[in-house]
Amino acid sequence: MQKTWAYFWLPETKYVIAAAVMLTLIALPLLAKERRRAVATFLAFVLCLVGQLAGALFEALDYSRFAVMVHELFVIGSGMALVRLLAMLVFRGILPRLGIVVVRIAEDISVLLLYAAFILARLHFVGLDPSSLLTTSAVITAVLALAMQDTLGNVLSGVALQLDNSLRTGDWIRIDDITGRVAQIRWRQTTIRTRNGEVVIVPNSQLMRGRFTVYGREEIANWPWRRWIWFNITHDSAPRQVIQDVEKAISAADIPNVATDPAPTCVLMEFGPGYSRYALRYWMLDPQPDDPTDSAVRVHVLAALQRGGMQLAVPEQSLLVTKENEAYRKSIRRRETERRVADLRKLELFADLQEEELRTISEHLIFAPFASGDVIYHQGDAAHWLYLLASGEAEVWMEIPEQPKQLFRTIHAGSTFGERGVMTGENRRDTVIAKTELVCYRLDQSTVDEIIHSRPEISRAFAEILGRREREINAFMRRFVDVPNAPVPQEHGILEKIRSFFEL
Secondary structure, rough: HHHHHHHHHOOOOHHHHHHHHHHHHHHHHHOOOOOHHHHHHHHHHHHHHHHHHHHHHHHHHOOOOHHHHHHHHHHHHHHHHHHHHHHHHHHHHHHOOOOOEEEEEHHHHHHHHHHHHHHHHHHHHOOOOHHHHHHHHHHHHHHHHOHHHHHHHHHHHHHHHHOOOOOOOEEEEEEEEEEEEEEEEEOEEEEEOOOOOOOOEEEEHHHHHOOOEEEEEOOOOOOOOOEEEEEEEOOOOOOHHHHHHHHHHHHHHOOOOOOOOOEEEEEEEEEEEEEEEEEEEEEOOOOOHHHHHHHHHHHHHHHHHHHHOOOOOOOOOOOHHHHHHHHHHHHHHHHHHHHHHHHOOOOOOOOOOOOOHHHHHHHOOOOEEOOOEEEEOOOOOOOOOOEEEOOOOOOEOOOOOOOOOOOEEOOOOOOOHHHHHHHOOOOOOEEEOOOOEEEEEEEEEHHHHHHHHHHOHHHHHHHHHHHHHHHHHHHHHHOOOOOOOOOOOOHHHHHHHHHHHHOO
């Protein structure tokens, strides 16, 4: 028994065990995600100690040659376990806390080199000459290299990809017709997960020989990616107006995942038979919801074009039958007029007008749809339009000095807004934003002028509405700033101001 223990318990054994225990105890709190692996490595070290004890038992039974082989085999195993514990502690525990990120392949190469160095040192320690082993290994390696050229090419390509940092886990890439996120970079292949949930395996040598595009990186939260939205417009629309309306609509709207800087730009790309081809270029922040973001942008583009009276150019075929076609158009116009007159009757402003007067006003109504989030006008803008809300809801916001923007009220279907500007000539006193999809009609300043001059008594209805709004605004402002209780302008004073503005 004493002989067995003496063969097993060498002078350095206690230091080796102490080092293994110390490395494990230090690694456990530092490696929250690798604790199971650290414990498994320590258990492998313990099993190697048991193997060394088994070698000592064979020595006691006079199986000396076999005992040496078993003992040295498990000594090498315990040394490799120590190297593994040390590498895990350094590469996955200490260096990340110092802000140094080492790619996994670099860690694996370091561990393999330490394994090789330890094995050669141990062989030299027991009296074996490693030079002959190295010569034999070189011949075997050359034969294997010739037989496994493709595999070695993939392995070396994987090492190069990670060492030069050209591709990282979490990157969004495009290679040929494959688009997705890099899930893993292994020795032989790179795994890409597409947006459809498919897992594509790409050999590393293909990545090194070909070219790929990186358009998103995990550690960069907002990596802008430029997207193109194409649309065709008929030639009767002025290009400058198309570009201005689309850029203004997208810049002002609050669309999720769309960057405000760089700002969206609209460009005229080419001319075709019967159409002009435009592209809206905007910058996407997160590549994951690419199609939903494109869809949201298209909704705002279409609403802006419809507000401007611009038509999308689509293939069409016209069948001209003069009599029936004219009757059909009259029927369409009649139904549209009746619908607009019905909407006008619901409004307090036009409740007292006659049928013919309502029909005249309906002919001047301009269809103006807005997408949710569109800014209809800003506080401080010059007033050119009176708006009639047919469906949807809009929010009225006010900017108060030294206060964040405040929600004043919500406008519902069947209401008007923007009256004060067109009736008194003042700039807008608030900002109106579409809360939902809106169907609006608007009257320009000249049409309002015609209505007031033809029916001056309507100005009294405007004065009543503006007086009520003025009282609401003053009460709202006193909630945020110290406003003295000055006399609120009465309807009579507002009426005189309207008559003066229109020179009645």
